[in-house]
Amino acid sequence: MARLRDCLPRLLLAIRSLLFWSLVYGYGGLCASAHLLQLLWSLGRGPARTFRRGARGHPPRCLSDPSLGTHCYVRLKDSGLRFHYVAAGERGKPLMLLLHGFPEFWYSWRHQLREFKSEYRVVALDLRGYGETDAPIHRENYKLDCLITDIKDILDSLGYSKCVLIGHDWGGMIAWLIAICYPEMVMKLIVINFPHPNVFTEYILRHPTQLFKSSCYYFFQIPWFPEFMFSINDFKALKHLFTSHRTGIRRKGCQLTTEDLEAYIYVFSQPGALTGPINHFRNIFSCLPLKHHTVTTPTLLLWGDKDAFMEVEMAEVTKIYVKNYFRLTILSEASHWLQQEQPDIVNKLIWTFLKEETRKKD
DSSP states (O other): OOHHHHHHHHHHHHHHHHHHHHHHHHHHHHHHHHHHHHHHHHHHHOOOHHHHOOOSSSSSSGGGGGGOEEEEEEEOOOTTTTEEEESOOOOSSEEEEOOTTTTGGGGGGHHHHHHHTTTTTTEEEEEETTTTTTOOOOOGGGGGHHHHHHHHHHHHTOOOOOEEEETTHHHHHHHHHHHHHHHGGGGEEESSOOOOHHHHHHHHHHHHHHHHHTTHHHHHSSSSSHHHHHHHHHHHHHHHHHHHHTSOOSSEEEEEEEHHHHHHHHHHTSTTTTHHHTTTTTGGHHHSOSSOOOSSEEEEEEEEOOOSSOOOOHHHHHHBBBSSSSEEEEEETTOOHHHHHHHHHHHHHHHHHSSSSOOOOO
């Protein structure tokens, strides 16, 4: 009997783990089945159109716009990976480090590169596996520990010990983790449309609506098929994310231009360019929830209330994990792509947060 009591906790843990991974891969398989039906429908309407891709031999001119900054590269000592970034503002000014989401790259911060270079050395990074940054082959190279270490090593390589850290979407996830693991490196934390990681994992298991909205996280656990589905019909799924009524940029006059959209398609249409970004998500369920979760850095969380991927209730709950000054601003009629859709408002809110004195909570 005593032996059974000793074994019971381990048995319960094993059952819980089995149920969890059954949910992950079961739901992932369900999502894959839905996408397979979508593929068959597309093939039925026209095989040639399904596999058609436009010719993209040269990058759009907007990617080399000198007003956005200078294209730079840095090779990290430990990993040996070469990272690409665009930098604006004078060297020696305080560092503002910008981390993009999915499916984005440094260009998603174009409005912020122009705005904050007057007082900061603004660096918009291509994360590991994205754009012109090196992309390791194996999915194990995209674990959260690796992504956190990347940011720490990049700061060292740039000659800084701390920064203002801003992240959107998946870049927001990484920004939260940096603030948790290396609080001394973050002067102020600004996250756009991503809750504290523990809020995300707890909320998604309790709310089926968020489970549905986060279906891509589960679909991405399937090998190679997500990359294929993103690429058919000349990357129609990628275009849809930014332009559709449900998921796209909602504000009139701020939608992506034809050239902006072509810049995204150009980057992700390069050979193997989707695998690295999707590999980020293929490790997430083995890394969460976090053992350490307290944020001690002054924090600004910006959120679009019409975000098609993240329910706004998660933003409200996030404050319990921040043991310092915390401000939440929810923008009405705003989508997931906040810093691109409402750059004037977002930039003003960031300036206000940066210039005000923040007092630590008791």
